[in-house]
Amino acid sequence: MKVTVCGCGRWGSFLAWYAAQQCSHTVTLYGRENSTHFQQLVQTHSNELITFPDTVQFSSNLRGAVQSAEVIVISVGAQSLRSFLQELTAAECAGKTFVLCMKGIEATTGLRLTQVVREFLPDVALAVWVGPGHVQDFLQGIPNCMVIDSDSMEVKRRVVKIFESPLIRFYFGDDLLGNEVGAAAKNVIGIAAGMLDGLNKTALKGALMSRGTREIGRLIQAMGGREITAYGLAHLGDYEATVFSRYSHNRKFGEDFVQNVHYEKLAEGVPTVTALLQLGERYAVELPICKAVDSVINGGQEPNRVLSGLFLRSIKMEF
């Protein structure tokens, strides 16, 4: 089957490798002409982690790459999804299956990523692919469980059939809203975890997991999803990879931030926390962990005071 992966960052590049190597699809990896990642891929057919089979094509012609495939996997920065979609027309996307392999919420609007897609492509088959898993682990052959969700059971089945392999065991989600919000929000919990690590309060990551899942579950429920989804693979199930793993970019960002270590770029959880706080206001849900992360990153508050206040404040009932 012909699959085009849009986005040649670490995860997009892995997905192109995975679709070709593990699922034997005919794969095109799209990247922007001026992207250094893309130029490296074209020149070396590899990046710092992956060497691609020769069957994988590289293209900087978005429309051509999309038109030539039946399945379009999108893995671009959540905040640039809208501008990416503006380059496509509904006509050239008709009849194709789109899979969002991204974790975020649009910060300017508070929209879920499938909502952003629907503004441009109201009629295409659309699914999200979320849950735990680090490129480095997969490349070592360490398997994991992930989630495919969609408004359509038929689309879920099709996407799972297209991408299943011994390396990734897929589960069918049944709460698209909850899985999108949960997948995005875990990056914020990851930043908080990194802050605790950086403050030598790693022991509080247990309390963080207990409170984080509940905070996000409440938000999901208020938005019309199911609270239990926060305890599924897309959120709690992604905590090993996000709250504990040395590979987690968001965790490392939080650790570096509180230790005043220079960090290359903002983690995806930073715009996400802004979006979540908007949603918390809109749906009248208290989000103390998101507020704490925001007050440190964007409010210049003292991390130790804020994080300690979060977990060690006055005695109360647990629930």
Added chain:
Amino acid sequence: MKVTVCGCGRWGSFLAWYAAQQCSHTVTLYGRENSTHFQQLVQTHSNELITFPDTVQFSSNLRGAVQSAEVIVISVGAQSLRSFLQELTAAECAGKTFVLCMKGIEATTGLRLTQVVREFLPDVALAVWVGPGHVQDFLQGIPNCMVIDSDSMEVKRRVVKIFESPLIRFYFGDDLLGNEVGAAAKNVIGIAAGMLDGLNKTALKGALMSRGTREIGRLIQAMGGREITAYGLAHLGDYEATVFSRYSHNRKFGEDFVQNVHYEKLAEGVPTVTALLQLGERYAVELPICKAVDSVINGGQEPNRVLSGLFLRSIKMEF
């Protein structure tokens, strides 16, 4: 206030130090005359981690130690709680407050530890003290959140007041059954986590957390507690300390077991898994993770096949 701590293992010894050092109580630490731990304490006023203030008394006279105190903290092996209680009479315990600082379920009966206590001491004030926290972290001044639960709100308040400090922030539990079962069960999840580490499948600890909490939540609910309690400090909140920490005895046991490394003694999670499987049958709840751990430890099954089967079996709905 006069506090006697019964049990001079690592946790009991820490609690004696904590009650004296952090809460300024008059503390007696009881241990068995023939215990090597106890003999070391008497001779050196220290163990491998702790040096005790001179105010702490050491006694191997159980009845004397209990009679002389208003608050009795019990921290003995869960499977020897019954024989410990047989040495006490209701008369000498009357009017005292008992606090169980232990995590387990009686394997021979499937009884919760407070149920075992009630067989001997039906009328004493009784609370449990559970949740995350490693001695090594506390001794470094790293704070944590823990839970006090009891059938009596008045007892909860009293016990929190007696033991609160900047080092431990207590929350009031409101599901004694759920907190006892959850606290015991996390040791079984810890063993499973260690097995995944030992099999180089650490990445599956995310899925383990998601499924483990749900499995134990269902059991708690079937037993008459609240499912949400599995997501509180006593269970999920203890995963950092149990599923990830290098200090976790249960995690290390699981890792050593699958790697055929010699281990000193069985982890507390081993008798607990036997008890949980009994409860699963009694209350008709499927416990796939507990079954898997049991089939490896007690059934001689091949760990990699069993653990992979648990997470990587056929595609299905997540909930």
